[in-house]
Amino acid sequence: MSDDASLERLLEAALESRRAQHLERRRRVITPIDAVHVEIDGRRLVNFCSNNYLGLTHHPKVIEAVATATRAAGAGAAASGLISGYTSGHASAEAALAAWKGAEAAVLPPSGYQANHAAVQTIVGSAEVAGTRVRFLLDKLAHASLIDAVRGSGASFRIFPHNDLAKLERLLAERDSEEMQVVVTESVFSMDGDAAPLAELADLKRRHPFVLLLDEAHGSGVYGPNGAGLAAELRLTDAVDVFVVTLSKAMGLVGGAVCSSRSFCDALLNFGRAYVYSTAVPPAIAVGCEASLRVMRDEPERQRRVRELARRVREAVGMNGDCPIVPIGLQDEPAALRAAANLEERGLLVLAVRPPTVPKATSRLRVTLSCEHSDDEVAVLIDAIRQLKRVE
Numbered sequence: 001m002s003d004d005a006s007l008e009r010l011l012e013a014a015l016e017s018r019r020a021q022h023l024e025r026r027r028r029v030i031t032p033i034d035a036v037h038v039e040i041d042g043r044r045l046v047n048f049c050s051n052n053y054l055g056l057t058h059h060p061k062v063i064e065a066v067a068t069a070t071r072a073a074g075a076g077a078a079a080s081g082l083i084s085g086y087t088s089g090h091a092s093a094e095a096a097l098a099a100w101k102g103a104e105a106a107v108l109p110p111s112g113y114q115a116n117h118a119a120v121q122t123i124v125g126s127a128e129v130a131g132t133r134v135r136f137l138l139d140k141l142a143h144a145s146l147i148d149a150v151r152g153s154g155a156s157f158r159i160f161p162h163n164d165l166a167k168l169e170r171l172l173a174e175r176d177s178e179e180m181q182v183v184v185t186e187s188v189f190s191m192d193g194d195a196a197p198l199a200e201l202a203d204l205k206r207r208h209p210f211v212l213l214l215d216e217a218h219g220s221g222v223y224g225p226n227g228a229g230l231a232a233e234l235r236l237t238d239a240v241d242v243f244v245v246t247l248s249k250a251m252g253l254v255g256g257a258v259c260s261s262r263s264f265c266d267a268l269l270n271f272g273r274a275y276v277y278s279t280a281v282p283p284a285i286a287v288g289c290e291a292s293l294r295v296m297r298d299e300p301e302r303q304r305r306v307r308e309l310a311r312r313v314r315e316a317v318g319m320n321g322d323c324p325i326v327p328i329g330l331q332d333e334p335a336a337l338r339a340a341a342n343l344e345e346r347g348l349l350v351l352a353v354r355p356p357t358v359p360k361a362t363s364r365l366r367v368t369l370s371c372e373h374s375d376d377e378v379a380v381l382i383d384a385i386r387q388l389k390r391v392e
């Protein structure tokens with residue numbers, strides 16, 4: 001048998017195993033209509049599963065900025081930032097991102113996934129050169145990009161139970177004096193829509209010095225003055241050493257950003273392989289990023305509206321808070337898939353999230369809101385979820 005044939009058999013067996021557990025992932029072709037409506041197989045659906053919290057994918061000013069910059073600077077960067085892919089648009093967006101986050105500097109890797117890798121690689125690479133041991137302490141529900149980044153870095157790490165600061169404190173106390181400890185968490189958790197206890201983390205940092213790497217992929221845009229994030233809203237920016245942001249969610253674009261000190265960003269250009277060895281985001285995306293930042297500043301009603309809609313949906317399902325990520329827990333994978341199909345019959349697109357994206361036995365519908373959803377659409381959603389809960 002050729003190696004090709006054995007590879008095919010191996011792939012089929014692996015996929016069959018996923019299928020048997022109702023865990024196989026497949027894509028569907030969608031046609032975007034606007035920020036919150038799509039067409040699938042000729043049917044118009046209201047999209048309740050994107051991360052388009054502020055509807056900026058379709059904001060006329062963002063589209064115009066990207067289109068104009070594309071005509072001027074071309075469709076792609078054609079090289080990494082360290083070769084010839086770093087334009088005035090990138091430099092200007094980085095300065096704007098840094099100012100927005102209250103940081104000295106920023107670097108724009110091609111995605112949030114890569115931004116997390118580059119941030120971790122910067123710490124590990126610099127520590128290696130300096131001969132310092134480093135240990136990462138990761139929240140159990142940290143995004144796959146953070147876990148992959150830490151695992152892939154070869155550095156030592158421990159995982160602490162979700163938001164369990166007593167356990168985190170015990171781990172921090174194990175530190176030997178030579179070691180640098182890095183706590184890695186998210187301000188708003190991507191699958192649960194809950195928040196890290198940032199004030200308590202800031203207190204903990206005073207008792208046990210550590211570096212705080214905070215992923216604000218989902219906090220940015222939705223919280224804080226000008227959408228600067230949850231840490232900014234809570235006036236805890238100073239407690240954070242390294243912010244990771246995505247341009248792909250509230251900003252409606254693609255790309256990531258690491259915002260930190262000038263020296264961290266300089267080190268990233270030397271040790272952050274996920275940035276160094278990848279083509280820069282297109283110049284037009286960098287220009288679009290600044291347009292998104294301006295919209296966040298000039299149209300704060302978008303943030304107010306998405307949080308108000310989130311409060312409405314959360315109240316209806318017995319949850320507190322105003323985070324636009326609303327998890328609807330279901331017993332198992334078939335139940336989650338049935339629930340998603342049921343909502344789709346009612347014209348609502350909601351994704352069933354299953355392991356390994358979430359821990360075993362926690363399959364759920366991940367409902368997300370956008371300021372562009374109408375009151376009527378949200379009312380239909382609430383009614384549909386209530387009916388689901390009665391059936392399940």
Ligand SMILES: Cc1ncc(COP(=O)(O)O)c(C=O)c1O
Nearest residue numbers: 111112113143145190217246248
């Ligand atoms: C918490 C978190 N961090 C990082 C990422 C990766 O961002 P991007 O989609 O821009 O690669 C995501 C997106 O899935 C996320 O939810």
